[in-house]
Amino acid sequence: MALRKWLWRSMSSLSCDPLHVCVVGSGPAGFYTAEKMLKAHKAAEIDIIDRLPTPFGLVRSGVAPDHPETKIVINQFSRVASAARCSFFGNVSLGTSISLNELRNIYDVVVLAYGAESDRVLGVSGEELAGIYSAREFVWWYNGHPDYRNLSPDLKSTDTAIILGQGNVALDVARILLRPIAELATTDIANHALASLKESSIRKVLLVGRRGPVQAACTAKELREILGIKDLLVHIQETDLLKSPADEEELKNSRTQRRVYELLTKAATSQELHPTSTQRELHFVFFRRPESFLHDSSSNISGVRFEKTYLKEDDASGKQLAIGTGQFEDHKCGLVLKSIGYKSVPVDGLPFDNRRGMVPNIRGRVLRDSPDNAIPDQGLYVTGWLKRGPTGIIATNLYCAEETVVSITEDLKQGILTSTSSPNKRGREGLLQLLDSKNIRYVPFSGWEKIDLKEKSEGSLLNKPRAKITTWEELLKVANE
Structure with a gap:
């Protein structure tokens, strides 16, 4: 609660210059981070990328099917994704489709929230x-x-x-x-x-x-x-x-x-x-x-x-x-x-603690090694399981994301991020150009809505909330129809 009050008090004092933010991972940690950033910085433009064509991470693929009440949070996340200053890019894989260094060259702020996809x-x-x-x-x-x-x-x-x-x-x-x-x-x-x-x-x-x-x-x-x-x-x-x-x-x-x-x-x-x-x-x-x-x-x-x-x-x-x-x-x-x-997995260019399976950080600020001690890597942040390890429930990610957004907000107020800005950091425009140059066909949120509609329609025939599409081929086909 104290973090939320701090964020609201800080809104009026933040710069209104455009701020290009990329969140990697569309699970609870990623969406909570996007939501808090949209509220804390009125000029922020948030892009959420995910390697899957479908958003919501473990809410879709981890929550047990007989726990529908836990999945209601999807409605909240959908409102975030539909906001004018927020865009979803599915079927974009960090480390394969696009590198971390490429993202950092495009965005002022990169927040890694891709969780743990190993064991x-x-x-x-x-x-x-x-x-x-x-x-x-x-x-x-x-x-x-x-x-x-x-x-x-x-x-x-x-x-x-x-x-x-x-x-x-x-x-x-x-x-x-x-x-x-x-x-x-x-x-x-x-x-x-x-x-x-x-x-x-x-x-x-x-x-x-x-x-x-x-x-x-x-x-x-x-x-x-x-x-x-x-x-x-x-x-x-x-x-x-x-x-x-x-x-x-x-x-x-x-x-x-x-x-x-x-x-x-x-x-x-x-x-x-x-x-x-x-x-x-x-x-x-x-x-x-x-x-x-x-x-x-x-x-x-x-x-x-x-x-x-x-x-x-x-x-x-x-x-x-x-x-x-x-x-x-x-x-x-x-x-x-x-x-x-x-267990989380590292990507090229990211400091990683293999023993603990997480990224070294202080309140979400990624730390890189130096000869003397670890120092924050400007413009690079983590939240969720990458930040604290694979523990907690969905709501835990809310407080985790708030803490990371507070760190970003502090760095903005103190001018720490200004040195990372350049005319080349064009955010969404730069991402679209890069994906086009690599011939990567991403899935926008409207593509997910097509998947969602088809799953619910077919599920209703079976007396189910939805009949999930479970192959890459069919997901991409429906999304791009």
């Missing part, structure tokens, strides 16, 4: 086996992302799936695998995923975490939703719910963790004793970490070998870490989904 790896034996996917890949598959239209996970050859991780994404994936198909059929889940889930043989899902129920990374809302699935047997070992003094301290300091622990405790004490043969099962497995992946004669995943763990407080961080006991157990399965974290 962390476990680094354990057998991780490359068929039947092992990242949760991001699986989510993009059932949400109709054109890059993963042909993922085709085999859901028919096994009755058991193991999900590594116990955060919200892990719960989303488990819920999609376990939810009654009739409930999914009326969502905007991709048609190819719905068809595959209809034929799924998976009846048991294991959600596995290295630490205990006190440290489960999900929110109470997500946990309550999956525990409420009709005719679902939830299995939790009551011995796993025993708390240490360190656990008690963690619970005392976190309302979220207390609520999650209370829900897990209630689920453990109310579970059924005699499941039916057709009943679906959700097993919360704590204090286990994967040691290796097992395979059959065809090099397909057949199980996971886990090492049992215990918690030990780390003197440096004060956190409880999972320590291996040297005891192992095997769990059979035919599908593994790794929900262990997203």
Whole structure:
């Protein structure tokens, strides 16, 4: 709230000279940044570029199809994209269509908000086996992302799936695998995923975490939703719910963790004793970490070998870490989904911390190395996951974007950005000329509106909010009609 008041107070004192701004990435972080810039600088002209023909990033490809209320924010973002001083350029890929240096030569300000499109790896034996996917890949598959239209996970050859991780994404994936198909059929889940889930043989899902129920990374809302699935047997070992003094301290300091622990405790004490043969099962497995992946004669995943763990407080961080006991157990399965974290990827010309998977920055100002210390790289900013790492919910990006816009506004007021301005920085005019010279056919927001209209029209015939177009070819064809 304080950041918003500061922005409004600063508006009257800013220069009215044209300011050419490019935001790379059209997810929540990108759109919130564009919205705040339009309000903070009345002469700013904002261009949002995205490698996909469709805007909205993870709101379209990451939010679960059975969470339509979360996607309402698309209406707000659409108003931003339709503003007179804002333009959307889809099908423009940073690093392929256009380089970062080219963008910086055209724009006064470049804000990178392209998020995280890769995954962390476990680094354990057998991780490359068929039947092992990242949760991001699986989510993009059932949400109709054109890059993963042909993922085709085999859901028919096994009755058991193991999900590594116990955060919200892990719960989303488990819920999609376990939810009654009739409930999914009326969502905007991709048609190819719905068809595959209809034929799924998976009846048991294991959600596995290295630490205990006190440290489960999900929110109470997500946990309550999956525990409420009709005719679902939830299995939790009551011995796993025993708390240490360190656990008690963690619970005392976190309302979220207390609520999650209370829900897990209630689920453990109310579970059924005699499941039916057709009943679906959700097993919360704590204090286990994967040691290796097992395979059959065809090099397909057949199980996971886990090492049992215990918690030990780390003197440096004060956190409880999972320590291996040297005891192992095997769990059979035919599908593994790794929900262990997203990872951003660098582009040429961008300082990048590979260990943390983010761009070095101070309040959104990108830092470049110098012989003495890191100094801000004038005119270059970050927001969203590139800035803070892949954490938080959609609303987190609002405050993150506000902070970055405050930094831009401060730099404008102090004249720091004036040295980056030149007659060659023509913003949108320069971008259009560059794309034309490279024969890149971009998708404007009006092209997305054509896609949107067709998806909704075809979805209405199926009693769905939309029937997503899931191939690059068809998306571009509809956008350019």
